[in-house]
Amino acid sequence: MISVEDHLAKVRALLSRPAGVELPLADCAGKVLVADVQAGVSLPPFDNSAMDGFAVRSVDVVGASAEKPAVLPVVADIPAGRTDVPTLLPGTAHRIMTGAAMPSGADSVVPVEHTETGAWADSDQDSEPAVRVLAGAAPGAHVRRTGEDVTSGAVALSGGTVLGPAHLGLAAAVGLDRLTVHAAPKVLVVSTGSELVLPPEPLRHGQIYESNSVMLTAALRGLGCEVETVRSVADDVETFRAAIEPKLATTDLVVTSGGVSAGAYEVVKDALTGIGVEFAKVGMQPGGPQGCGRWNGVPVVTLPGNPVAVLVSFEVFLRPALRTVLGQQDVQRTKVPARLTETLTSPRGKRQYRRGYYTAPDRADSADSALVTGVVGPRGGPGSHLLAAFTQANCLIVLPEDRTEAPEGSEVEVLLLG
Known part of the structure; x- marks a missing residue:
């Protein structure tokens, strides 16, 4: 082991x-x-207006109010995209749209909601459009500054x-x-087992519907892989080799499910032993039977056949390995402590991964938030065939190899899924 x-x-x-x-x-x-x-x-890339309104000098609208508005002639119109923006002269305003370049000489924008437009007798130039400014604007008000989000030459991504x-x-x-x-790794997913049937074919007694390739395909595509599937390969060595070998030349990784344990019809183990793939018992539950190596130079990872063991094996081995080689920043699932809502047992010498539902702590209820942990309860038993329970889980509860019992209320490590 x-x-x-x-x-x-x-x-x-x-x-x-x-x-x-x-x-x-x-x-x-x-x-x-x-x-x-x-x-x-x-x-x-340039100073621009964050609002529809009027570009002004803030000193020209100091103390402006509805009772005592500042009246300014509007001498230019600046829509978004205008490139020949004129300079703003003292005592004037430019009508400006959101995203339009700020004129030289202006240091703030008065939103249109704080203005009235028209020509009035108290304007210096009765023939020109004018704006009544009903509120002052501090320097920089409603102005998006150059480089405020990203500066030229800085790392954007x-x-x-x-x-x-x-x-x-x-x-x-x-x-x-x-x-x-x-480049997206090209992964060939292979499910094995003579008992596997593809929907919607009717089941006969002793048969089950194939699901492992569906799960693995979804999980691998979620990592950005290109996936091809070969589903329900019969438990026959020659059939297995004939189905897979021609595809190796265009494949970066082969992932199989089933046929790796200690039974009499372990097709993957029988077909690949001695040609570059090694098989072992890993100290974990579920997912003990595992294998990996190369077949004609192509990496091969072989997983057990039970569906929960497949998903747990993907989480523990394939996901972190693929995220590492893809250069991704967060390789491992987030780990958090949690207190159990019921007692769990685990076989000695095996790291147990139990499906669970984690509820985060309400830190508002504690004076010392550093001491607060969430709670977690199991979903389903430890059996590797209980797939429905996985759909109700949002985490994996991890019980280490030397821990045979975790009492209710004790602290455990949790891997958050999703």
Whole structure:
């Protein structure tokens, strides 16, 4: 029996970082940025108005009110996008739209809600449009300053970032139309078992519907992988090899489920033993039977067949290994302490991963927030076939190898899912 850490190290050692590829921004969603990206321009690239209103000198509207408005002639109109913005002269105003460049000479914007427009007898130039300013504006009021968001030359996006809509929007805003991202690993997911049937084919007695490839495909695509599946391969060595071997040349990683234990029909173990893949018993529950190695030079990770064991194995081994080689910043799930709502038991010598539901602490109820922990209760038993319980879980409760009992109220480590 080997430790969880030793098997994780073997899986990590198999995988290599994929090459970088330059893609249009629209194709980068969900992919991982290879290196830091510097802003080619500042954001905003120029001082601009945060409001529809009037650009003024703050000294010209000091003390303005509804009872005693400041009346200024409006000598220019500045819509967003105007590039030939005239200088603002003392004692005048420019009508300005949100996002439009501030005129030289102006230091603030009076929102349109604090103004009235028209021509009045007390204006210096009765023939020109004028604005009544009904409230003063402090210097800098409603002005977005150059570089307030990002300065030119600064790091706009950090390498290792998983690119979402906001990241891609920022890349476009600083003048980029392409980014270099890690190429998506091409993963072949293989589910084995002569008992497996694909929906909607009717089940016969002794058969079950295949679900492992569906779960693994979703989980791997969530990491940015390209996934191909071969579902329900029969428990026959030649059939298994014939189904998979032709696909190895275009695959970066093979992930199998089932056929790795100590039974009489362990097709993956029988097919791959002695040709580069090693199998072992890992000190964990569920998910003890594991294997990894290379088949014709291609990394192979073999997982058990029970669905909960598949998902736990993915979380413990594949997810951190793939996130590491993809250069992602948060490799491990967030770990938090929690107090159990009921007693749990675990076999000695095995690290147990139990499905659980974690409730965060209400820190407002404690004078010393550092001492507050959340609570966690199990969902379902330890059995690796209880998939429905996993749908009710938001965490994994971890009981270490030397802990055979965790009483109600005791503290345990929790891995938050999602």
